[in-house]
Amino acid sequence: MSVYLLRRLIQAALVMLAMSVIVFVGVYAIGDPVEILISPDADQAERARAIAALGLDKPLWEQYLAFLSNAVRGDLGRSFVFNEPALKLIGQRAPATLELAFGATFLAILVGLPLGLYAGLRPNGAGAKAIMAGSILGFSLPTFWVGLMLIMVFAVQLGWLPSTGRGETAEFLGMRWSFLTQDGLAHMVMPALNLALFKISLVIRLTRAGVRETMLMDYVKFARAKGLSPQRVIGVHVFKNILIPVVTVVGLELGSTIAFSVVTESVFAWPGMGKLIIDSINVLDRPVIVAYLMSIVLMFIVINLVVDLLYSVLDPRVRLESK
Amino acid sequence: MSATTAGDAPVAKAPRVETPFRRFVSEFFESKIATGALVVFSVIVLVAIFAPLISPQNPYDLAQLDIMDGRLEPGSRNGADTMTYWLGTDDQGRDMLSGIMYGLRISLIVGAGSAIAAALVGASLGMLAAYAGGRTDTVIMRLVDLQLSFPTILSALMILAFLGKGIMNVVLALIVVEWAYYARTVRGTALVERRREYIEAAQCLALPTRRIIFRHLLPNCMPPLIVVGTIQIARAIALEATLSFLGLGVPITEPSLGLLIANGYEYMLSGKYWISFYPGIALLVTIVSINLVGDHLRDVLNPRLKK
Numbered sequence: 126m127s128v129y130l131l132r133r134l135i136q137a138a139l140v141m142l143a144m145s146v147i148v149f150v151g152v153y154a155i156g157d158p159v160e161i162l163i164s165p166d167a168d169q170a171e172r173a174r175a176i177a178a179l180g181l182d183k184p185l186w187e188q189y190l191a192f193l194s195n196a197v198r199g200d201l202g203r204s205f206v207f208n209e210p211a212l213k214l215i216g217q218r219a220p221a222t223l224e225l226a227f228g229a230t231f232l233a234i235l236v237g238l239p240l241g242l243y244a245g246l247r248p249n250g251a252g253a254k255a256i257m258a259g260s261i262l263g264f265s266l267p268t269f270w271v272g273l274m275l276i277m278v279f280a281v282q283l284g285w286l287p288s289t290g291r292g293e294t295a296e297f298l299g300m301r302w303s304f305l306t307q308d309g310l311a312h313m314v315m316p317a318l319n320l321a322l323f324k325i326s327l328v329i330r331l332t333r334a335g336v337r338e339t340m341l342m343d344y345v346k347f348a349r350a351k352g353l354s355p356q357r358v359i360g361v362h363v364f365k366n367i368l369i370p371v372v373t374v375v376g377l378e379l380g381s382t383i384a385f386s387v388v389t390e391s392v393f394a395w396p397g398m399g400k401l402i403i404d405s406i407n408v409l410d411r412p413v414i415v416a417y418l419m420s421i422v423l424m425f426i427v428i429n430l431v432v433d434l435l436y437s438v439l440d441p442r443v444r445l446e447s448k
Numbered sequence: 449m450s451a452t453t454a455g456d457a458p459v460a461k462a463p464r465v466e467t468p469f470r471r472f473v474s475e476f477f478e479s480k481i482a483t484g485a486l487v488v489f490s491v492i493v494l495v496a497i498f499a500p501l502i503s504p505q506n507p508y509d510l511a512q513l514d515i516m517d518g519r520l521e522p523g524s525r526n527g528a529d530t531m532t533y534w535l536g537t538d539d540q541g542r543d544m545l546s547g548i549m550y551g552l553r554i555s556l557i558v559g560a561g562s563a564i565a566a567a568l569v570g571a572s573l574g575m576l577a578a579y580a581g582g583r584t585d586t587v588i589m590r591l592v593d594l595q596l597s598f599p600t601i602l603s604a605l606m607i608l609a610f611l612g613k614g615i616m617n618v619v620l621a622l623i624v625v626e627w628a629y630y631a632r633t634v635r636g637t638a639l640v641e642r643r644r645e646y647i648e649a650a651q652c653l654a655l656p657t658r659r660i661i662f663r664h665l666l667p668n669c670m671p672p673l674i675v676v677g678t679i680q681i682a683r684a685i686a687l688e689a690t691l692s693f694l695g696l697g698v699p700i701t702e703p704s705l706g707l708l709i710a711n712g713y714e715y716m717l718s719g720k721y722w723i724s725f726y727p728g729i730a731l732l733v734t735i736v737s738i739n740l741v742g743d744h745l746r747d748v749l750n751p752r753l754k755k
Contacts, residue, residue: 140594151610261743265736267686269693270709270728277721288717381599388601391694392713403694406609414609421602429597 129437137430144422145196149189152411152418201419202412206405211416215398220300221291222397225389226382228304228317230375233324238371240325241332246359248337256329263326268385272319272392279315287312289394316393320386324378331374335367342366380428384421475748482744489737492730496552503546504531508701522722536722538711544722547708548730554704555731558615559685562622566684567677569623570630575661575669577631578638588631595628600687608696618697622684633676637669644668671749678742682735689731705731 176182183191195201201211244253280288292312295305303309339345340363348358387399394400398417405413477483495502522536522544535544577588595603607621641647642665650660689706691697698704703711705727712723 148606151606261739262736265682265686265732265739267689267706267728267731267735269690269706270724270731273709273713273716273724273728277716277725281717281719281721384599384602387605388690388694402605402609403696406605407695418606418609422598425598425602 130434133430133433137426141423141426144426145193145419146189148415148418148422149192150185152415153188153192196419201416204405204410204413206408206410206413211412212420214401214413215416215420218396218398218401220302221395222383222386222390222399224302224304225313225316225320225386225395225397226379228313229320229324229382229386230379232317232321233328234371234375236321237325237328238332241329242336242359242364242367244329245333245336245340248333253333257333260326260329263322263329266322268319268322268388269392271322272315272389275315275319276392286315288315291396316389316395319392320382320389323385324375324382327378328371328375331371332367335370336363339363339366377428377432380425383424472748476744479744479747482741485737485740485744488733489741492552492734492737493556495549496556499546499549499553503543503549505543505546507542507546507550522726535726536720538708538723539715544708544726547703548705548727551703551705551708551727552730552734554615554698554702555685555688555706555734558619558622558688558698558704559681562619562684562688563626563677563681565619566623566626566680567630567673570627571634571666571669571673573627574631574634575638575666578635578642579657579661579665585635589635592628592631595624596632600625600683601690604687604691605696608691613696613699615698615702618688618691621691622687625687626680626684629676629680630673633672634669637672638665641665641668675742675746675749678738678745682738682742685731685738686735705734 199212203209204211204214207214240256244256247253276288279286287308290312291303291309293306293308294301294303295309296302297305303313345358345362348362349355353362383398386395386397387403389395390397390399391403398421401413402417404410405417500506520537522534531543535548537543538547573588577585603625604621607624608617611617611620647660647664650664655664688697688704689709692704692706693710695710698707700707708727709724709731712720712725712727715723
């Protein structure tokens with residue numbers, strides 16, 4: 126086990142290193158940083174001084190090493206726009222994105238499970254067919270467009286919900302959260318639902334497939350033969366068994382929910398990390414772009430590592446196979 | 449694009465021999481939903497191809513636009529009373545119907561183009577991995593795993609952050625995002641197929657490797673490749689629209705459906721819904737029809753689902 130753990134850790138570190146090269150080369154070498162970092166009014170001498178100060182006259186590998194050693198110490202440069210450390214900016218925006226992603230995941234389970242259960246129990250009914258058609262739509266609908274339509278219907282036409290922003294926030298654990306205030310919650314409903322749309326379809330399909338499979342199992346037949354009430358058979362024997370794959374997939378999807386919140390945040394002007402990165406790309410605020418990409422990549426590598434390790438704990442075949 | 453070739457295939461009259469292809473065509477048209485979706489998709493493709501001939505207005509010809517006609521409701525007449533804006537106009541006084549027809553062109557070209565290019569790259573690498581095996585296989589599949597472990601939008605975002613916007617950059621980003629799906633599919637199928645007797649026979653006949661791969665192995669890997677390809681076209685169109693909406697995709701001079709929707713964003717809060725609504729409907733119908741065709745293709749082409 127420890128050998129496997131070590132191998133996996135080294136692998137993760139190598140991937141992180143490779144991604145840092147890609148991000149560095151992509152952001153700093155493809156474009157011309159001089160053009161963006163130094164004002165166009167500067168004369169030759171000023172330019173040369175600024176280039177030397179920024180280390181841009183050094184060979185690329187030296188620049189990369191400097192970048193890497195700074196990155197390890199948690200310094201990914203200062204934002205040109207906000208004039209603050211890029212990582213600090215990301216940290217400030219993270220709670221907004223995290224609460225949105227968790228809210229969406231919660232909604233996906235809350236809405237998806239019952240619908241999937243129903244569709245799985247009565248697979249040939251009209252209700253089940255409507256639910257499945259809806260889930261195809263959920264996969265096909267472009268997220269950003271659904272977000273716009275939500276705003277149009279619920280904010281503009283009906284006026285029930287606020288259209289954009291985060292609303293009032295309350296402090297908890299030293300960070301500002303929207304879900305703690307009523308106004309903040311009202312602001313969160315539409316973005317969370319929008320972000321959840323894809324996951325809801327996913328949960329519906331997983332649950333339905335799980336229910337249909339589980340209903341044929343011997344232990345379900347046995348529970349029925351024992352004379353247990355249908356509620357108990359479904360609520361305990363079936364439900365518990367379908368929860369495992371559903372929770373696994375939804376947990377795995379959390380990372381991609383955070384990545385896809387870029388779209389939802391842009392539609393609803395939700396001030397999270399996603400909105401920050403889009404704004405930064407548009408004004409070429411390179412340190413923030415680098416900081417965002419590196420932290421998201423790190424997050425994915427950690428998620429993948431944890432999942433792999435959990436699997437190897439739960440299923441010994443995984444670590445035997447990799448030998 | 450495979451869907452259209454299947455649809456256009458004439459059902460031959462004369463000697464009715466049941467070739468695999470004919471069986472496939474007749475099985476495909478058994479499903480009314482899939483047939484309907486194919487018809488809708490074909491109409492969309494035709495509209496996109498013939499947009500310059502059938503659109504009421506050339507939305508990029510500034511001489512034809514009248515800024516006084518800006519943000520008119522659907523069904524309004526234009527200032528000179530010569531035409532009707534059936535789907536309204538945008539802030540520039542551009543007819544939305546014409547804008548959508550031209551936008552479809554961009555969306556379809558980017559979607560289909562990137563899907564085909566990604567299929568070429570992915571299928572070649574997948575085939576190489578399956579046929580070479582060993583270290584080559586490990587390296588390629590590790591890359592595939594790495595690519596698939598990151599969400600599509602993140603990879604695309606990264607590439608566009610490096611390269612900047614533009615149609616070619618979007619296509620490139622979509623290829624990078626999609627190739628891994630093809631590579632994995634082709635490798636999986638090729639690994640199974642290369643152990644079959646016909647490959648053994650071909651090898652016994654001492655056919656050149658190139659011939660075995662292209663004439664024997666590849667054609668037998670086509671069915672799953674076609675299914676993945678169809679679904680990936682839909683995904684590419686959706687992703688391109690999303691990127692354009694975020695302002696990272698196609699340039700303003702060549703608006704795809706996503707950019708048209710983005711243009712209407714600021715006017716929606718004042719109740720002018722049509723600028724965003726109708727391009728979205730066009731996008732939705734396109735994506736759903738491709739997905740339905742792809743879904744049914746999977747059912748027809750998957751031997752495991754046959755009775």
